[in-house]
Amino acid sequence: MRRFRALRIPLVVVGAVFLCAQMSAELTVRACRRTNEGGGRGLRRPRTVLSLFIGRLEELVGDVLLLKADNCFHGQTSLLGRTRVGECHQAHSHHEHACGPGGGGSHDHDHEHCCDGHGEPAHDHHADGAGHEGGGALSYEHFLYRQYLKVAPTAHVHLGRHEEIVPWLYASVRLNAGNERAAVVAAYWLDGQLDRPREAERVLRAALAVRPSSWRLRAELGWLHYNEGRFGQALRQCESAIRLFEPSTDEAQADGASAALDLAGLWRLASACHEQLGDLGGAAACAEKVAEILPESAAARERLHELRARLGGEAGAEAGGPGSSSGRP
Amino acid sequence: MLADRSLRAERAIARVMLIELFRRKDLYVLGLLVLVFLGAAASIDFFGVGGAEVYLRELSTTLTLLFTVIIAVGVVARQIPRELERKTLMPILAKPLSRWQFVFGKFLGAVASFTAALAVLWACSALVSALKGVRLTGLLVQGFVLQWLGLVMLTAFALMVSTAVSETAVSVTLSLLAYFLLKGFTSNIHILGSGASGVGASALALAYTVVPHFEFYDPTQMMAFAPLQHWLRPLDWLFFAGYAFGYAAIFLAGAWLAFRRRRI
Amino acid sequence: MRALDGVSLELRAGEIFGLIGPNGAGKTTLIKAVLGLIEPDEGQVRVCGEPGGSVAARSRLGYMPEVAYYYELLRAGEFLRLCGRLCGMRGRRLEERINGLLGQVGLAAHRRMLIKHYSKGMRQKLGLAQAMLHGPELLLLDEPTSGLDPLARRDVRRLMLALRAEGRTVLFSSHELSEVEMVCDRVAVINGGRVVVSGTMEEILRPYRSYRARVRTAEAERLQAACGPACAEAVREAGLAEAMDSYVLVARTIEELPRLLERCLAAGATLEDVDHGYESLERLYAEIVEGE
Numbered sequence: 073m074r075r076f077r078a079l080r081i082p083l084v085v086v087g088a089v090f091l092c093a094q095m096s097a098e099l100t101v102r103a104c105r106r107t108n109e110g111g112g113r114g115l116r117r118p119r120t121v122l123s124l125f126i127g128r129l130e131e132l133v134g135d136v137l138l139l140k141a142d143n144c145f146h147g148q149t150s151l152l153g154r155t156r157v158g159e160c161h162q163a164h165s166h167h168e169h170a171c172g173p174g175g176g177g178s179h180d181h182d183h184e185h186c187c188d189g190h191g192e193p194a195h196d197h198h199a200d201g202a203g204h205e206g207g208g209a210l211s212y213e214h215f216l217y218r219q220y221l222k223v224a225p226t227a228h229v230h231l232g233r234h235e236e237i238v239p240w241l242y243a244s245v246r247l248n249a250g251n252e253r254a255a256v257v258a259a260y261w262l263d264g265q266l267d268r269p270r271e272a273e274r275v276l277r278a279a280l281a282v283r284p285s286s287w288r289l290r291a292e293l294g295w296l297h298y299n300e301g302r303f304g305q306a307l308r309q310c311e312s313a314i315r316l317f318e319p320s321t322d323e324a325q326a327d328g329a330s331a332a333l334d335l336a337g338l339w340r341l342a343s344a345c346h347e348q349l350g351d352l353g354g355a356a357a358c359a360e361k362v363a364e365i366l367p368e369s370a371a372a373r374e375r376l377h378e379l380r381a382r383l384g385g386e387a388g389a390e391a392g393g394p395g396s397s398s399g400r401p
Numbered sequence: 402m403l404a405d406r407s408l409r410a411e412r413a414i415a416r417v418m419l420i421e422l423f424r425r426k427d428l429y430v431l432g433l434l435v436l437v438f439l440g441a442a443a444s445i446d447f448f449g450v451g452g453a454e455v456y457l458r459e460l461s462t463t464l465t466l467l468f469t470v471i472i473a474v475g476v477v478a479r480q481i482p483r484e485l486e487r488k489t490l491m492p493i494l495a496k497p498l499s500r501w502q503f504v505f506g507k508f509l510g511a512v513a514s515f516t517a518a519l520a521v522l523w524a525c526s527a528l529v530s531a532l533k534g535v536r537l538t539g540l541l542v543q544g545f546v547l548q549w550l551g552l553v554m555l556t557a558f559a560l561m562v563s564t565a566v567s568e569t570a571v572s573v574t575l576s577l578l579a580y581f582l583l584k585g586f587t588s589n590i591h592i593l594g595s596g597a598s599g600v601g602a603s604a605l606a607l608a609y610t611v612v613p614h615f616e617f618y619d620p621t622q623m624m625a626f627a628p629l630q631h632w633l634r635p636l637d638w639l640f641f642a643g644y645a646f647g648y649a650a651i652f653l654a655g656a657w658l659a660f661r662r663r664r665i
Numbered sequence: 666m667r668a669l670d671g672v673s674l675e676l677r678a679g680e681i682f683g684l685i686g687p688n689g690a691g692k693t694t695l696i697k698a699v700l701g702l703i704e705p706d707e708g709q710v711r712v713c714g715e716p717g718g719s720v721a722a723r724s725r726l727g728y729m730p731e732v733a734y735y736y737e738l739l740r741a742g743e744f745l746r747l748c749g750r751l752c753g754m755r756g757r758r759l760e761e762r763i764n765g766l767l768g769q770v771g772l773a774a775h776r777r778m779l780i781k782h783y784s785k786g787m788r789q790k791l792g793l794a795q796a797m798l799h800g801p802e803l804l805l806l807d808e809p810t811s812g813l814d815p816l817a818r819r820d821v822r823r824l825m826l827a828l829r830a831e832g833r834t835v836l837f838s839s840h841e842l843s844e845v846e847m848v849c850d851r852v853a854v855i856n857g858g859r860v861v862v863s864g865t866m867e868e869i870l871r872p873y874r875s876y877r878a879r880v881r882t883a884e885a886e887r888l889q890a891a892c893g894p895a896c897a898e899a900v901r902e903a904g905l906a907e908a909m910d911s912y913v914l915v916a917r918t919i920e921e922l923p924r925l926l927e928r929c930l931a932a933g934a935t936l937e938d939v940d941h942g943y944e945s946l947e948r949l950y951a952e953i954v955e956g957e
Contacts, residue, residue: 079427079430081475081569081573081574082471085471085574086471088574089577144455144625147626213594213610216614217588217609220616222637223618223620223622224619224623225622225627233452235450235452236453238447238448238453239445239447239453240456242445242448258448268448268449271449271450409755410750410751413747413750414751416747417736417747420738420743421739487734488730488732491697491702492728492795492796493748493751494700495702495723496748496751496752497721497751498720498751499720664703665702
């Protein structure tokens with residue numbers, strides 16, 4: 073023990089910094105959190121040995137690490153740096169769901185983050201000076217800032233290799249399995265980009281064990297099953313998600329349009345599942361729901377007509393045999 | 402006798418500090434902690450996905466920076482207060498050396514201490530990274546030198562605080578708090594200032610110009626995201642070195658002024 | 666509050682100067698002022714012609730602190746090496762000097778041990794060694810024998826005498842008055858920040874010098890009647906020591922002794938012995954400290 077006496081002051085300081093970090097993490101997470109915890113309904117938090125000692129801190133650290141993953145993706149290390157990247161981020165609709173059936177027309181896609189993952193480096197306007205005032209200033213203050221940017225570049229550069237954010241996502245979902253957003257993001261990357269569907273499913277099921285009434289998690293699981301060809305399971309998850317659906321209370325998505333898009337997505341998935349299972353009637357009924365929710369969506373109307381046409385064709389074939397003609401007016 | 406000593410007295414004081422550091426075994430404990438942390442981080446199976454390097458580079462840089470900061474401040478900030486408390490200063494200051502030599506000798510000893518710590522911790526990080534297959538090239542050297550320069554500045558700062566404050570614990574705490582606050586928020590002063598106007602803008606600009614910029618010497622971002630052959634230009638190195646040594650000189654002068662008239 | 670008030674002392678080369686006084690009298694403050702660790706508000710200090718506290722002055726003196734705190738994680742040799750290098754010594758000369766001193770103070774067998782494991786006496790010896798390392802002209806020793814056993818104290822006294830023989834000057838403070846009496850050439854008694862008395866032992870104890878005559882008589886009353894009141898002005902003490910019909914008479918000056926003896930002999934007493942000496946320094950010290 074005597075050998076460790078020298079560490080007592082650093083340990084006290086580290087402990088104090090840790091507690092301050094916990095408080096600031098709480099504030100940060102509250103400011104950045106977009107998901108609704110559901111008011112605690114159906115929320116079952118796992119009790120690990122670690123959580124017995126540090127309680128909520130485990131979850132907070134997990135939530136912070138999700139921000140870390142997001143920052144890492146944008147080429148930042150510090151959480152505070154997020155505020156600089158965040159301005160660019162807000163311009164996009166940051167949505168990590170995979171491109172499902174029906175194409176990308178149902179809601180805005182974030183072409184930076186989705187699918188092909190292309191991303192030419194955005195102009196590092198922060199390098200010109202904060203506030204976007206351009207690069208003409210020659211004061212010592214600006215000189216100092218430019219020098220700082222040489223060791224801490226703020227360029228909005230996306231990672232070329234998606235594996236790089238996996239460690240942070242892993243830590244996030246392990247520390248806070250109930251973080252819905254972390255589980256959804258992790259599942260998206262694992263299934264959609266890194267070809268790890270089993271791992272993605274495990275993450276989603278672990279999250280569902282804590283949040284059994286989360287429609288987002290069930291929807292994500294439904295997409296996963298669909299992509300794996302397990303249409304029956306996909307349909308069950310999708311129907312559960314529809315039953316549990318409620319609009320997000322996140323301010324950024326408080327408008328009705330986002331809620332409508334989410335719900336329409338669920339019905340579209342259900343329609344696709346019915347179609348794959350050979351139930352055209354069910355598929356059409358779901359497609360009709362989509363068209364009701366999004367009356368101005370040409371893609372939704374097209375899909376409905378196509379399904380009805382196929383349904384009508386089948387019905388005609390069953391009723392009149394070859395040569396008979398029947399169809400919907 | 403006085404003329405030809407040429408830093409001999411300072412080196413003698415520094416040597417004693419280094420001996421104490423090695424015999425106190427702080428360094429070994431921290432090296433072991435870094436090995437344990439990094440080893441654990443490198444051995445975790447992240448969903449069966451391999452190939453991630455950025456997190457390991459970032460984690461090793463952060464841990465190295467954190468522990469060397471603790472060592473640098475912990476070693477230097479308690480030198481003078483503890484010697485005053487334990488009266489070990491008296492036989493030393495009774496020798497024919499000036500107070501400046503004593504202060505500078507303590508500074509050199511602290512520099513030697515954190516250099517040794519930095520080398521050990523970087524070696525541990527390089528070992529873990531090499532075992533994991535993470536590529537390390539010029540970035541490693543640059544990160545090492547940048548951190549070293551930052552620690553020179555921090556050590557001088559902590560020494561100055563310790564000569565003004567008599568209590569060891571207060572000295573250590575103040576130095577660490579000042580370091581983390583300045584490092585974390587100084588860069589935002591510039592951003593705030595660009596949005597301000599009038600007297601506020603001038604005050605923020607002045608503050609940004611005057612406060613020591615410890616964030617210049619945090620290579621985490623560079624280590625994590627820069628291309629592996631990313632080199633700073635010679636003029637940039639000149640600036641960073643000059644900045645660090647310049648502020649170190651100012652802090653050392655402050656330490657000497659505070660210590661000069663101190664009654665032992 | 667004045668730690669030192671009007672203190673003026675001058676040490677001569679090649680003498681041992683003792684500084685005695687009660688706790689808080691200002692002994693250590695005086696030594697610190699000589700070292701330059703504190704600056705006097707008035708007056709000046711000069712050490713071998715150099716301004717007190719200057720680097721040149723400190724190169725000519727050696728200091729042993731009262732409380733022996735040294736770098737705990739060093740060994741004796743390493744600590745002495747540090748002290749030697751701070752004094753400008755190096756190389757073989759320094760190593761030989763270290764080896765010699767460790768042997769001289771009796772620490773050669775413990776040189777591999779860390780200082781934190783040293784006893785108080787061993788630390789005192791180390792303190793003495795580091796003070797003597799660079800052969801200073803003036804040594805300031807603050808309670809050098811504190812915590813030492815009698816044999817070690819004897820060694821320290823011998824060491825001081827040897828230093829004096831080499832022509833070096835030693836200023837040491839101590840609570841052991843017997844030691845001060847044994848080795849010091851001059852002494853200063855300091856109390857309340859002021860020097861109450863200073864000078865050679867003979868000078869300061871002259872008022873307390875006494876001549877003793879031992880006489881034997883069976884007629885105690887007759888002796889008392891003859892010597893007591895009649896010799897009142899010559900005899901310092903009115904009381905007489907009695908042992909087996911022997912009585913000790915004390916006279917203050919040598920001129921008074923014959924008168925006293927004449928009266929004793931006239932009273933029928935026989936003379937057994939005559940001697941002279943000083944009252945102890947302790948008597949003087951007690952008078953000064955209690956009387957102040």
